Amino acid sequence: MSGAEEALRAHFGAGPPDAMGVAVSGGSDSLALLHLMRDWQDEGGPALRVATVDHGLRTEAGAEAAQVARLCAGLGVAHDTLRWDGQAARGNLPDAARRARYRLLAGWARRHGLRDVAIGHTADDVAETFLMRLARGSGLDGLAAMRDRWRDGGVTFHRPVLTLGRDGLRDHLRARGVAWADDPTNDDTTYTRTRARVALAALAPLGLGADTLAATAARLRAARTALGTCARRVAEEIAHVDGGDLLWRRDDFDALPDEIARRLLVAGVAWMTGRDYPPRGTAMAAFLGAARAGRRMTLQGCVLSAVRGHLRLSREYRAVAGLRAPSGAVWDGRWRATGGTGRATVAALGPAGLRACPGWRAGGLPHGPALASPGVWRGGTLIAAPLAGWENGWRLELLRGLDDYLDRLLA
Numbered sequence: 503m504s505g506a507e508e509a510l511r512a513h514f515g516a517g518p519p520d521a522m523g524v525a526v527s528g529g530s531d532s533l534a535l536l537h538l539m540r541d542w543q544d545e546g547g548p549a550l551r552v553a554t555v556d557h558g559l560r561t562e563a564g565a566e567a568a569q570v571a572r573l574c575a576g577l578g579v580a581h582d583t584l585r586w587d588g589q590a591a592r593g594n595l596p597d598a599a600r601r602a603r604y605r606l607l608a609g610w611a612r613r614h615g616l617r618d619v620a621i622g623h624t625a626d627d628v629a630e631t632f633l634m635r636l637a638r639g640s641g642l643d644g645l646a647a648m649r650d651r652w653r654d655g656g657v658t659f660h661r662p663v664l665t666l667g668r669d670g671l672r673d674h675l676r677a678r679g680v681a682w683a684d685d686p687t688n689d690d691t692t693y694t695r696t697r698a699r700v701a702l703a704a705l706a707p708l709g710l711g712a713d714t715l716a717a718t719a720a721r722l723r724a725a726r727t728a729l730g731t732c733a734r735r736v737a738e739e740i741a742h743v744d745g746g747d748l749l750w751r752r753d754d755f756d757a758l759p760d761e762i763a764r765r766l767l768v769a770g771v772a773w774m775t776g777r778d779y780p781p782r783g784t785a786m787a788a789f790l791g792a793a794r795a796g797r798r799m800t801l802q803g804c805v806l807s808a809v810r811g812h813l814r815l816s817r818e819y820r821a822v823a824g825l826r827a828p829s830g831a832v833w834d835g836r837w838r839a840t841g842g843t844g845r846a847t848v849a850a851l852g853p854a855g856l857r858a859c860p861g862w863r864a865g866g867l868p869h870g871p872a873l874a875s876p877g878v879w880r881g882g883t884l885i886a887a888p889l890a891g892w893e894n895g896w897r898l899e900l901l902r903g904l905d906d907y908l909d910r911l912l913a
């Protein structure tokens with residue numbers, strides 16, 4: 503067995519799935535992944551099904567998908583082309599395309615009863631990312647290598663060739679006479695990744711090859727995992743949820759090293775807002791400073807305050823003042839009103855809601871969090887405010903609880 507075959511099989515350990523999907527763009531990395539997986543299938547590895555995403559962004563993309571389909575037909579593997587209507591996307595297009603790709607792949611896998619999907623990131627991708635992050639001044643989290651597997655949308659995505667170099671994978675394809683598609687953006691030096699690739703080639707004579715940098719990034723990933731595990735243990739001890747707020751015991755928080763304290767805050771903000779991307783480093787440093795000083799500060803629509811021996815993270819009223827959702831639907835990404843009868847609307851209590859609910863202090867929430875907390879309204883009239891102590895037949899269910907927060911500390 504070649505080293506590449508061994509590495510690929512080692513990724514799955516003793517219990518590989520019976521069947522799995524492979525995401526193949528037509529580039530060398532994912533084509534080599536496909537061939538390695540296909541050889542394994544003959545020797546008892548998972549049965550394969552392949553998908554290519556046509557993002558509709560380059561004219562050649564359709565032809566490349568058709569080329570992958572032909573190749574799969576030759577290998578006796580089922581192939582599907584998934585199309586994305588990228589016209590609707592705004593903002594950062596490559597990022598939107600990447601997110602859409604994972605969403606489409608997860609949906610495709612679920613439709614075909616596949617719980618695992620392999621993608622072709624390599625050690626070169628890790629090394630290029632490492633250089634790009636160095637250039638941005640990233641710390642441990644940014645420099646750590648990408649995960650070799652993660653769950654999303656009910657599917658586990660695998661990177662079985664993450665420790666292998668691109669050159670070796672290309673040799674594997676050449677030996678089999680397989681041609682791959684070269685994405686023209688790979689030579690376009692307006693892309694940071696292309697410049698990182700060029701820089702990497704220049705660093706090789708120093709002994710700083712892709713494999714060396716990828717090995718360092720893998721060590722940093724192990725360190726990141728260890729810190730995440732410690733942060734989670736600390737949070738289990740000192741954090742709790744009250745209403746929709748997250749609280750940490752202040753004495754314990756103050757005694758934490760900055761690195762752990764920062765992780766507790768970053769995960770708290772992500773938990774509250776549902777955003778995947780952490781705040782910028784400078785903003786986060788200021789937030790940590792405010793936490794240390796017990797000073798009020800707002801970040802990404804969340805408010806940090808020091809109240810009665812606790813640090814309290816709450817939703818900012820301004821961030822949710824305009825949000826409306828029919829009862830039964832999800833409000834602010836994390837609340838659902840149930841139990842009452844008839845149609846109603848969920849919206850923040852705000853000043854009008856608190857006026858309509860004079861006993862709101864009975865709910866135990868401070869004034870700011872009470873303003874931002876959800877109430878149930880009908881035609882502009884408040885009919886229930888369960889978090890402010892007035893249930894009136896309605897319940898408000900928090901869809902992300904403490905466990906979700908704790909899990910984010912490991913992510």
Ligand SMILES: Nc1ncnc2c1ncn2[C@@H]1O[C@H](COP(=O)(O)OP(=O)(O)OP(=O)(O)O)[C@@H](O)[C@H]1O
Pocket residue numbers: 525526527531532553554555556557600603620621622623627695
């Ligand atoms: N159009 C596509 N169709 C199917 N799979 C794809 C497609 N594009 C990428 N992939 C899968 O994702 C893997 C990584 O590709 P690529 O490096 O372009 O991904 P990315 O996540 O967009 O990149 P980045 O590393 O810049 O975040 C490929 O090896 C392949 O398995």
